[in-house]
Amino acid sequence: MPDALTLTDAALKIEALSVAYPSRGGWLQALDNVSLAIPPGGVLGLVGESGSGKSTVVLALLGLLGPAAKITAQRLSYGGHDLLREAPTLRGRRIGVVFQDTTAALNPALTIGSQLVEPMRLHLGTEPRAAWQRGTDLLAELGVPRPAQVMKSYAHQLSGGMKQRVGIATALASEPDLLLLDEPTTALDVTIEAQILSLLDELRVRRNLSMLLVSHNLGIVDRLCDRVSVLYAGRLAESGTTRDVLHRPRHPYTKGLLAALPRPDRPHAGRLAPIPGGLPDLTRPDPGCNFRPRCAFAVDGCEKPQALRGELHEVSCHRVDEIADQEWPVEPAPVATGKTARKPLPLLEAEGLSARFGGGGWLARMLGKSTGVLAVDQVSLSINTGEVVGLVGESGCGKSTLGRLMLRLLPARNGTLNFDGGPVEPEASRDFRRRAQVVFQNSGTSLNPRQTVGMILGRAVRWFDMARGPAVATEVDRLLDLVRLPRAYAARYPHQLSGGEKQRIGIARALASRPDFLVCDEAVSALDVSVQAAVLNLLRDLRDELGVAYLFISHDIGVIAHIADRIAVMYQGTIVEEGPVDDVLHPPYHPYTELLLSSVPLIGRDRREPVAPPATGTPAASEGCKFAARCPRKLGPVCDTLAPPLQQAGPGHAIRCHIPLPELAAVPHWLGSPA
Amino acid sequence: MSLATLPRLRAPSTLVLGGTLLALIVVAAIVGIWVTPYDPTLFAVRFRLQPPSLAHPFGTDEFGRDVLSRILAGAHLSLATGFGAMAISLGVGVPLGLVAAFHRGAVQEVIMRAVDLLIALPPVLLGLLVLAVTPPGLFKTIAAVGLVYVPILVRLTRAVALGLLEEDFVQAARARGEGALPILWHEILPNAWPPIIVECGLRVTFAILLGSALSFLGLGPQPPASEWGLMIAEGRDFLTQAPWVCLAPGLSLCVLLVSVNLVGEGLRERLDPHLQGRGHA
Numbered sequence: 001m002p003d004a005l006t007l008t009d010a011a012l013k014i015e016a017l018s019v020a021y022p023s024r025g026g027w028l029q030a031l032d033n034v035s036l037a038i039p040p041g042g043v044l045g046l047v048g049e050s051g052s053g054k055s056t057v058v059l060a061l062l063g064l065l066g067p068a069a070k071i072t073a074q075r076l077s078y079g080g081h082d083l084l085r086e087a088p089t090l091r092g093r094r095i096g097v098v099f100q101d102t103t104a105a106l107n108p109a110l111t112i113g114s115q116l117v118e119p120m121r122l123h124l125g126t127e128p129r130a131a132w133q134r135g136t137d138l139l140a141e142l143g144v145p146r147p148a149q150v151m152k153s154y155a156h157q158l159s160g161g162m163k164q165r166v167g168i169a170t171a172l173a174s175e176p177d178l179l180l181l182d183e184p185t186t187a188l189d190v191t192i193e194a195q196i197l198s199l200l201d202e203l204r205v206r207r208n209l210s211m212l213l214v215s216h217n218l219g220i221v222d223r224l225c226d227r228v229s230v231l232y233a234g235r236l237a238e239s240g241t242t243r244d245v246l247h248r249p250r251h252p253y254t255k256g257l258l259a260a261l262p263r264p265d266r267p268h269a270g271r272l273a274p275i276p277g278g279l280p281d282l283t284r285p286d287p288g289c290n291f292r293p294r295c296a297f298a299v300d301g302c303e304k305p306q307a308l309r310g311e312l313h314e315v316s317c318h319r320v321d322e323i324a325d326q327e328w329p330v331e332p333a334p335v336a337t338g339k340t341a342r343k344p345l346p347l348l349e350a351e352g353l354s355a356r357f358g359g360g361g362w363l364a365r366m367l368g369k370s371t372g373v374l375a376v377d378q379v380s381l382s383i384n385t386g387e388v389v390g391l392v393g394e395s396g397c398g399k400s401t402l403g404r405l406m407l408r409l410l411p412a413r414n415g416t417l418n419f420d421g422g423p424v425e426p427e428a429s430r431d432f433r434r435r436a437q438v439v440f441q442n443s444g445t446s447l448n449p450r451q452t453v454g455m456i457l458g459r460a461v462r463w464f465d466m467a468r469g470p471a472v473a474t475e476v477d478r479l480l481d482l483v484r485l486p487r488a489y490a491a492r493y494p495h496q497l498s499g500g501e502k503q504r505i506g507i508a509r510a511l512a513s514r515p516d517f518l519v520c521d522e523a524v525s526a527l528d529v530s531v532q533a534a535v536l537n538l539l540r541d542l543r544d545e546l547g548v549a550y551l552f553i554s555h556d557i558g559v560i561a562h563i564a565d566r567i568a569v570m571y572q573g574t575i576v577e578e579g580p581v582d583d584v585l586h587p588p589y590h591p592y593t594e595l596l597l598s599s600v601p602l603i604g605r606d607r608r609e610p611v612a613p614p615a616t617g618t619p620a621a622s623e624g625c626k627f628a629a630r631c632p633r634k635l636g637p638v639c640d641t642l643a644p645p646l647q648q649a650g651p652g653h654a655i656r657c658h659i660p661l662p663e664l665a666a667v668p669h670w671l672g673s674p675a
Numbered sequence: 676m677s678l679a680t681l682p683r684l685r686a687p688s689t690l691v692l693g694g695t696l697l698a699l700i701v702v703a704a705i706v707g708i709w710v711t712p713y714d715p716t717l718f719a720v721r722f723r724l725q726p727p728s729l730a731h732p733f734g735t736d737e738f739g740r741d742v743l744s745r746i747l748a749g750a751h752l753s754l755a756t757g758f759g760a761m762a763i764s765l766g767v768g769v770p771l772g773l774v775a776a777f778h779r780g781a782v783q784e785v786i787m788r789a790v791d792l793l794i795a796l797p798p799v800l801l802g803l804l805v806l807a808v809t810p811p812g813l814f815k816t817i818a819a820v821g822l823v824y825v826p827i828l829v830r831l832t833r834a835v836a837l838g839l840l841e842e843d844f845v846q847a848a849r850a851r852g853e854g855a856l857p858i859l860w861h862e863i864l865p866n867a868w869p870p871i872i873v874e875c876g877l878r879v880t881f882a883i884l885l886g887s888a889l890s891f892l893g894l895g896p897q898p899p900a901s902e903w904g905l906m907i908a909e910g911r912d913f914l915t916q917a918p919w920v921c922l923a924p925g926l927s928l929c930v931l932l933v934s935v936n937l938v939g940e941g942l943r944e945r946l947d948p949h950l951q952g953r954g955h956a
């Protein structure tokens with residue numbers, strides 16, 4: 001592991017980099033005196049919330065900030081080249097970049113091959129035929145199956161994980177020795193993410209690549225990086241080895257980020273510790289510590305400028321020694337309003353629900369030529385009063401569709417739905433609509449941009465006759481109190497709110513009808529960790545205060561483990577495992593659950609390789625187990641031909657698999673403490 | 676940084692300039708219905724085809740009528756054609772577009788195929804078709820021009836509404852059990868009208884032009900009405916001897932079109948969310 005001494009001959013050296021953009025409010029100080037260094041073959045992680053300036057660092061290194069930006073640096077050099085002047089000739093040649101959005105990074109109109117060949121021809125002058133061959137070899141090296149065929153295909157014909165492999169291949173095509181990775185796995189499923197991370201780790205060893213990994217995900221930084229720098233509002237808060245920074249954080253901001261993280265290895269960890277407030281106004285940089293307004297440890301003296309101090313582990317906080325042993329404080333729970341210890345009764349019961357999508361237009365349907373995809377296949381799931389059921393699975397597994405089926409927002413092909421003892425007809429009654437509500441993921445589009453918060457909430461209140469006339473305003477105030485927002489927010493428009501505040505309004509709107517059941521569809525997935533913690537705490541408190549039951553849909557098993565009482569794991573339209581949180585997170589696992597858990601990048605887990613699914617598999621036959629093609633523990637033909645039985649692994653814990661339970665129980669505990 | 680601190684209603688300069696010009700024209704048109712320097716229909720054969728002078732700023736036509744008076748008296752016809760036709764297109768096109776977006780399936784197919792049929796015909800031809808079968812007149816012209824632009828508004832409204840129907844706030848309304856009308860009225864329309872209004876602002880120009888073209892062909896208001904297109908048609912024969920008879924209504928039309936266009940452009944700048952820089956939170 002490289003230490004600070006080898007940093008003197010660092011490949012990439014950034015000293016006192018400052019970047020300012022012109023904005024309507026004046027100069028916006030995006031980066032302020034940031035120093036970083038990466039030795040040859042080293043991997044540096046750059047972490048921070050959105051808006052902290054992480055991507056600005058990447059763009060500054062590439063010389064892509066645009067003419068309006070004001071850049072100053074004592075030094076910005078790479079292998080002896082001054083990047084301030086030479087970045088345009090080095091980028092793409094010696095510095096490769098991988099972006100987050102794989103779909104946007106590849107040109108949809110060109111074949112993969114031509115995009116891969118272009119950097120080689122441009123930078124290395126390779127002959128077309130040789131370049132094509134090298135491109136094919138490169139794809140093979142990156143674990144792309146049938147590389148010759150992929151070279152001739154277009155971006156839309158590849159899956160997300162394959163596109164990201166191609167993205168890495170294009171970055172590597174001109175043989176760079178520094179790779180900038182800007183949130184390279186954020187858009188990918190956790191199992192694919194694990195594969196990409198292993199690939200990057202391998203490449204780094206094999207090609208002696210230096211990497212700068214920009215990410216908000218502390219788990220993947222821990223998995224891949226030697227050193228970590230924490231960026232807050234354009235300034236470095238903390239810098240050091242991964243082990244030091246993520247395992248023994250010293251700056252309050254780092255402590256806060258780690259305390260806010262929901263972790264699957266610590267289910268029911270009580271309340272999370274959110275960081276209050278939001279990023280400071282960067283047009284008026286605080287000369288003192290800029291984290292001061294949000295810091296739990298702020299005292300007099302914080303208004304003085306803070307320099308990075310320390311040898312190997314640098315921290316920009318003057319109280320670093322005083323607070324060394326203190327944890328970030330957990331937000332106190334509101335005064336308990338007497339949680340009604342009612343006996344849990346079945347509230348919502350779905351029996352054999354199915355949904356099919358696609359299959360051409362109405363003409364095709366009339367002619368009986370409809371094909372389509374079975375998005376949800378005969379799923380049964382029940383939720384008790386006041387219970388939180390977590391529904392987890394990869395994108396496209398049908399979890400959102402199931403959520404909408406259970407609200408009768410989508411027509412089900414077959415199956416029944418019972419609510420509070422009575423059946424829910426396909427045209428749901430007004431009473432069901434009142435008692436079952438939904439919170440959406442994308443806080444940006446879930447609120448009508450032309451209505452004020454007061455109008456949005458008031459409309460839901462009036463629609464359900466919860467209040468009339470002047471009482472509506474009182475009810476809106478009550479809802480804002482409930483989601484801990486100031487009452488004055490009723491006059492605001494959605495664009496005047498932050499992401500977390502918008503999500504609170506979405507929750508308040510769903511609560512307007514005093515429902516008994518809420519579907520939270522990825523309700524916290526788009527939020528920063530610190531904000532996500534606050535919203536998760538809020539949802540938890542509301543459950544305790546109001547006794548609302550949730551179907552909590554998320555791809556993040558950490559979030560699910562934190563909030564849920566029971567977990568249902570979904571794969572391609574079927575629930576493969578269901579049970580109480582602790583049972584699902586401990587062996588015996590369904591092989592798919594095991595794959596998910598082993599793929600989650602956990603801070604502090606030893607770097608053992610996740611369960612590797614077979615690279616390719618034949619598509620699942622309609623009869624057998626849907627997971628058979630990807631299953632690392634596939635028994636044999638029986639998995640392809642016979643529907644797996646539902647095995648009872650414990651009280652309320654069921655696994656849908658052919659493998660005998662004792663064998664499933666014999667696998668390692670993936671969330672256990674590192675050996 | 677919050678947008679609340681910025682003035683939300685800063686009008687673009689194009690809107691101010693276009694709006695001022697248009698307001699002047701509208702005032703002139705209203706005044707011109709009753710008061711003009713000379714009687715716009717009074718023949719004065721002694722003074723026929725006089726060039727512009729102090730007494731007749733825009734000259735006189737073949738019958739010695741004062742061109743300025745005629746332009747003022749006819750201004751309301753062009754304005755009525757443009758805005759009236761747009762009102763008809765709006766009134767017919769927007770509801771049809773909303774219905775087509777909300778009810779996919781057979782209803783949508785019927786509406787959209789009918790719209791495709793109308794779009795396939797060139798605008799002037801479609802106007803001709805409507806006007807040729809009945810005796811011409813101002814209201815017929817307005818109706819014909821309005822019909823021409825219905826398909827464009829149906830398509831635009833449907834496209835905007837289709838996008839909005841996918842948004843989560845519409846899903847939230849559905850989860851409350853709201854039906855088609857409340858969703859369209861409360862959730863879709865307030866978000867759909869800016870692009871529609873902008874489109875209308877720009878289309879008014881085309882409508883005025885088409886109305887004038889139809890008048891030019893003799894299918895609009897009949898003489899002695901002083902519709903500008905008709906005036907151009909009448910002055911055409913004297914183009915080399917007395918160009919002002921054609922030029923004056925032509926230039927008036929030009930100024931009107933420019934002012935309407937500026938207003939449309941200004942509205943686009945004001946209302947287009949992409950140019951507005953929303954979402955600073």
